[in-house]
Amino acid sequence: MEEFAALLDALVYTTSRNRKLALIADYLRTAPDPCRGWAMAALTESLDFAAVKSSTIKALMMERVDPLLWQLSRDFVGDTAETASLLWPEPETQAPQPPLTLSEVVERLSALTRASAPKELPALLDRLDVKGRFALIKLATGGMRIGVSARLAKTGFALAFGVAVEEVEEYWHALQPPYPELFAWAAGGPAPDLAGKARFRPFMLAHPLEDGEVDLKDYAAEWKWDGIRVQLVRAGEETRVYSRSGDDISATFPELLDKLPFDAVLDGELLVRGCAQGGEAGGAASFNALQQRLGRKTVSAKMLREYPAFVRLYDVLLAEGRDWRESPWELRRATLESLMARLPASHFDLSQIVEAEDFAHLAAIRETARDEAIEGLMLKHRMSPYVAGRKAALWYKWKRDPLLIDCVLMYAQRGSGKRSSFYSDYTFGCWSGEPEAGGELLPVGKAYSGFTDAELKQLDRHVRQHTVARFGPVREVERRLVFEVAFDSVHTSKRHKSGLAMRFPRIHRIRWDKPAHEADRIENLRALIRD
Numbered sequence: 001m002e003e004f005a006a007l008l009d010a011l012v013y014t015t016s017r018n019r020k021l022a023l024i025a026d027y028l029r030t031a032p033d034p035c036r037g038w039a040m041a042a043l044t045e046s047l048d049f050a051a052v053k054s055s056t057i058k059a060l061m062m063e064r065v066d067p068l069l070w071q072l073s074r075d076f077v078g079d080t081a082e083t084a085s086l087l088w089p090e091p092e093t094q095a096p097q098p099p100l101t102l103s104e105v106v107e108r109l110s111a112l113t114r115a116s117a118p119k120e121l122p123a124l125l126d127r128l129d130v131k132g133r134f135a136l137i138k139l140a141t142g143g144m145r146i147g148v149s150a151r152l153a154k155t156g157f158a159l160a161f162g163v164a165v166e167e168v169e170e171y172w173h174a175l176q177p178p179y180p181e182l183f184a185w186a187a188g189g190p191a192p193d194l195a196g197k198a199r200f201r202p203f204m205l206a207h208p209l210e211d212g213e214v215d216l217k218d219y220a221a222e223w224k225w226d227g228i229r230v231q232l233v234r235a236g237e238e239t240r241v242y243s244r245s246g247d248d249i250s251a252t253f254p255e256l257l258d259k260l261p262f263d264a265v266l267d268g269e270l271l272v273r274g275c276a277q278g279g280e281a282g283g284a285a286s287f288n289a290l291q292q293r294l295g296r297k298t299v300s301a302k303m304l305r306e307y308p309a310f311v312r313l314y315d316v317l318l319a320e321g322r323d324w325r326e327s328p329w330e331l332r333r334a335t336l337e338s339l340m341a342r343l344p345a346s347h348f349d350l351s352q353i354v355e356a357e358d359f360a361h362l363a364a365i366r367e368t369a370r371d372e373a374i375e376g377l378m379l380k381h382r383m384s385p386y387v388a389g390r391k392a393a394l395w396y397k398w399k400r401d402p403l404l405i406d407c408v409l410m411y412a413q414r415g416s417g418k419r420s421s422f423y424s425d426y427t428f429g430c431w432s433g434e435p436e437a438g439g440e441l442l443p444v445g446k447a448y449s450g451f452t453d454a455e456l457k458q459l460d461r462h463v464r465q466h467t468v469a470r471f472g473p474v475r476e477v478e479r480r481l482v483f484e485v486a487f488d489s490v491h492t493s494k495r496h497k498s499g500l501a502m503r504f505p506r507i508h509r510i511r512w513d514k515p516a517h518e519a520d521r522i523e524n525l526r527a528l529i530r531d
Contacts (some may be wrong), residue, residue, distance in 0.1 A: 001100040001128070003031055004039050011146045012468075013369040018438055020148060024156030025185075035102040037178020042139050043153040046177055052121065052140040054080045060122060064089055078315045079467065081141065085133035098128055101291040109140050145466050147478055150245070151517060155436065161186035165387040166202050173246050174199035196236030200246045201265055201317055201325075202388035203229065204394035206378060210522050214396065219379045220329065221354040221362055224397055225312055226287045226375040227271040228294070228513045232311060234260040241270075245515045252296050253309050259347040264339070265317040267386075269351070271373060272307045282375035284312065287509060295512065310347045313340075314378075317386055325386040332386065366400055376400040403488065403528065404508055405430065406519040408441055409481040412476050414465040415448060422456055423463040423475065424448055426507070428483050430498070430525055435517040441479055442498035444525055445487065448514035450507035459510070482511040482519050490528050500525055 006028045014020050024043070028036050041047045057080055063071045065087050105124065112120060121140070125133050138144055151165075156173060158165040163186050174197045175182055181192035209485065230249070233243040239257045241250045250257055253270065260266070272290050274283035285307075292307050316336045317325050324332050340350055354377065356362035366377050376399035384394040392448040395456070407428035415424035425448040433439030464479060469476040486508040493501035500522070 001132055001135065003027065004035065004042075004102045005128075005131040007039065008135045008138065008144070008146060009131045010434050011148055015147070017152070017435070020152060021156045021159055023149060024148070024153060025160035028157060028160040033180065033183060034178035037180065037183060038106045040104050040153060040157060040179060041177035043148050044150040045142060045144065045423075047106070047139070048142060048364075049109045049118045049140050051114050052109065054141050056117055056121070057084050057137055057141065060084075060118060060125075079145070081134050081137035084137055085130050088125055088133055094126060094347040097127055100132070102125070105136060105139065111403065123278070132232055143465070144171050145468070145478055147468055149480060149516065151515060157182075157186070158230055165299055169200070169202045169246065169388070173242070173248075177193050198233040198235040198238040198240040198371060200231060200233065200240075200242040202246075202247075203231065203244050203267065204315075204388065204395065205390040205518065206397040207390055207392060208520070209379060209396040209398040210523070210527055214379055216356060216359060216362065218383075219396075220333070221356060222314070222351050222374040222378050222380070223354060223369075223374050223401070224378045225269040225271060225284060225351065226373045227269040227284070227290055227312070230268060231317075232256065232260055232264075232266045232268065234263050236263075236388050243513055244518075246511070250301060252293060254299060255309060256311065256347060261342060262320055264319045266311070266313055267315040267317060268311040268348075270309060271313055272309050274373075286373060291509075310349065312349055312351050313343075314351050314384060328383040328385065329380050330382045366398065369400055374400060395413060403523055404484055405528075406511065406514065407444060407483050407485050408479050408519045409477055409483060410441055410443060410479065410514045411474050411476055412459075419456070422460040424456055424460070426483070428485060430520050430522045431517075431531050432498070432522045434521075439521075442522060443496060443504035444483060444498050444522070445499050445505040447483075447485065447505045447507050450486070451510065455510060476493040482514040482516055484508040484511055490525055492529065498522055498525075500529075511530075 004027075007023060008025050011020055014023065018415045027039065029040065038047070058070070058074075061084050065170045070087065073087060074080060074083045077086075108120070108124060124136060125353040128136060138146070154168050158168050168182070170188075171182055171185070171192050171194065172179075174194045175192060185191050222503050229244045233240050233242065239250070239260050240248055241256055242254050243249050265415070270290070271284040272293065287309060290309075293303065293309060296303070299486045313336060315329075316332050316339065317323070318337065321338060324335060326336075337350065341350070354362065354365060356365055362377070376397060379396040379398060381394050387394070407430055409426055410429050412423040413425040413427075415422055427443050427445065427446045429441035431439045432442045463475055463477055466478040466480065468478055484507075485502070485505050487502040487505040489503045491501050491503065492499060495501070
């Protein structure tokens, strides 16, 4: 436990991505099994101790320190684990005991109930120093919030053992903590046996289409639909739905789980029917309609009826025992088309190819598209395999509205007037360079409009729960939440580190589903300058 606590402490005080990766890799190479597996589960937020919540820690603290002192300290610090670890009173006397291991702590936390937690947690906290208490509370309550994403932790794992992060993700989602099979494979052993498991495969992603045209003899065009990218997987009589980050969202869309009649891995866009919003029956509704379904742990019959979900298919990765990912797009597309007759039209359709005589014709088609659910166009090289991540010259995304860009929330400040108690003013940035190669976020704009009162409450809660530093009235937050930002124009500016300034930026929508590393690059924004 001491080594894990030291790792968390170092990660909290490290802003360098490369240094964070090195810390994680060093720990994973030297820590024993199964402690390092539990550490990876904690860093990727794959553990859940239902008996311990933040309210449990608060109740323990209110019994031990002045309640007003606790409230003021917690509000100032902004983090329950940090506040409690510092304020926890040291035991007056205690018989010597052997150091706690991370595995022992996980075992003890797993055995707690809501009734026993208030009695047994103090004994654990008494055996630890400040760093140890901080680590234990973070572990117990979930949500590390130490500036380490699941992707960063997996990249650290890949660095530790000299394997590809895409290979790590091939196995990760099908295994359970503390991942003994994964560590054995990374050390040179056999690959985990995942036959019959409905597991996630990494998505293929697209580069933004920048200056210049593509030859439509080499590329096929199809609409870029405005939903959420999903992967539908059936294996061993089990069907799962995964988001683009590999999160299992099957419980949120239960109507899809018995509709795939054969073993397959299919890539598509999850949408809701247009009839939900009074639109044309059978068509796709706007993203706002889909948002009614996102993030729900339970889905009512009314919600299923009013916002029926379906998947507009893009690609096939596997089907009935064959892996199609190395095959060219043209062959995968033909295979997908041949499968459509076996899929229920109530829950699946096919993303149509956009036919155009040349690139200029395609641009005209794109400009005249008025469907609310269309975000733009995708251009896919006809000979491209399906490869994990974003590879140059294979797939391009060409958004219909060039003045929309994905940014990452960096800082927040309280508003004024009726918003004075909410963090409602948001500074966001784009990546300068590739985030996985040491790129940094540079601020490109600030916005305080474009969201509803309900979304404001969600954002305020997110800021408070993910604060990593304070600068007077400004909170720096973990770089994990993506905003799709709308703006009128962008201009060069000497006042900003990015060299850019947006005109009238506003939050177009909150991309709770999108990983931060997939936000746009500074180059994408600079390309929109019309000065």
